[in-house]
Amino acid sequence: MTLASTTQQSQVGGGTATFPVVSATPIGPGVLEIDTLLGGWSRVTAGYLVEGPSPVLVETGSQSSVPTLLAALADLGVGPHDLAGVVVTHIHLDHAGGVGDVARAFPDATVYVHEKGARHLADPERLVRSAAQVYGDLLDRLYGRLDATPADRIHVLADGERIRIGPDSELVTVDSPGHAKHHLGLHHVGDGGSGILFAGDAVGVRLPDGGLLRPATPPPDFDLDMALHSLERFRQREASGLALAHYGLIENPSDLLDEAEGTLRRWVEVAEAAWRSGQDIAAALEQHFAADLEDVPEAHREKLETLNGVHSNAAGLQRWLDHRTTGQGPAHGHDH
Numbered sequence: 001m002t003l004a005s006t007t008q009q010s011q012v013g014g015g016t017a018t019f020p021v022v023s024a025t026p027i028g029p030g031v032l033e034i035d036t037l038l039g040g041w042s043r044v045t046a047g048y049l050v051e052g053p054s055p056v057l058v059e060t061g062s063q064s065s066v067p068t069l070l071a072a073l074a075d076l077g078v079g080p081h082d083l084a085g086v087v088v089t090h091i092h093l094d095h096a097g098g099v100g101d102v103a104r105a106f107p108d109a110t111v112y113v114h115e116k117g118a119r120h121l122a123d124p125e126r127l128v129r130s131a132a133q134v135y136g137d138l139l140d141r142l143y144g145r146l147d148a149t150p151a152d153r154i155h156v157l158a159d160g161e162r163i164r165i166g167p168d169s170e171l172v173t174v175d176s177p178g179h180a181k182h183h184l185g186l187h188h189v190g191d192g193g194s195g196i197l198f199a200g201d202a203v204g205v206r207l208p209d210g211g212l213l214r215p216a217t218p219p220p221d222f223d224l225d226m227a228l229h230s231l232e233r234f235r236q237r238e239a240s241g242l243a244l245a246h247y248g249l250i251e252n253p254s255d256l257l258d259e260a261e262g263t264l265r266r267w268v269e270v271a272e273a274a275w276r277s278g279q280d281i282a283a284a285l286e287q288h289f290a291a292d293l294e295d296v297p298e299a300h301r302e303k304l305e306t307l308n309g310v311h312s313n314a315a316g317l318q319r320w321l322d323h324r325t326t327g328q329g330p331a332h333g334h335d336h
């Protein structure tokens with residue numbers, strides 16, 4: 001992995017300055033995309049700063065991204081006592097690994113999280129241990145870990161709850177399990193809002209340099225019905241755009257949501273057929289969807305494979321298939 005050595009121009013508060021490495025891009029009224037440069041890769045992990053009298057950061061990225069993130073916020077003029085809140089769409093380490101560090105750096109910020117994720121932010125040991133099983137040596141080599149956040153800094157979000165950004169803008173939470181049971185979308189609404197819905201990983205992963213949209217179906221929580229229901233809930237929000245954590249703004253939400261549903265169903269179909277016939281799910285997915293990556297350069301494939309690999313998706317699908325139909329394992333699968 002190489003560290004990004006590019007410089008980006010950023011226009012904030014009327015001034016123009018050149019910052020090393022850090023990239024912040026306006027994507028809508030009051031919304032800045034911050035490239036948190038996981039592994040030094042550009043356009044793989046995004047955080048979003050929602051600006052206003054009470055600015056809120058959406059996603060910290062991994063712990064290894066914290067120096068990049070803090071430099072970006074400093075460059076944007078967000079001082080230690082300026083940030084009102086930090087909210088994570090879910091507690092996977094590529095989204096929330098930096099929360100403990102960010103909470104320390106911004107002592108006035110409230111930490112917002114789904115009720116099913118809150119205890120892990122306060123006491124991350126179990127989460128980090130299970131991440132170590134999934135990521136192996138990537139945990140230390142790429143992601144880092146997760147520092148505890150004092151429990152009294154944590155605010156548990158209910159579905160439909162509103163986080164105030166200013167007199168005419170707020171974030172509304174959209175409970176959206178499926179990718180993870182502790183997943184929330186955040187819709188930036190109000191006269192001063194952008195209309196953008198921060199979609200986390202619920203819609204899938206589409207790297208600007210990495211080809212098509214792919215579903216993200218990791219263990220241990222992936223659930224098809226919940227995932228589809230969450231896509232429907234996003235559709236009902238009629239957002240002006242979807243901001244993916246991996247990566248960036250998509251300006252035609254309904255097309256992307258259609259694509260997400262279709263892609264997810266195809267992946268599940270292939271996985272289920274393999275599962276029923278006792279074949280390896282990862283191999284079946286590889287074989288079926290390898291063509292999607294044909295035109296994607298090797299360097300970009302590596303990003304996608306690391307972040308949203310076929311093996312991780314296969315493991316999540318396998319777990320879901322195994323647990324879904326009690327007493328109807330692969331050996332009995334003769335229907336259809």
Ligand SMILES: [Zn+2]
Nearest residue numbers: 092094201245
């Ligand atoms: Zn993710």
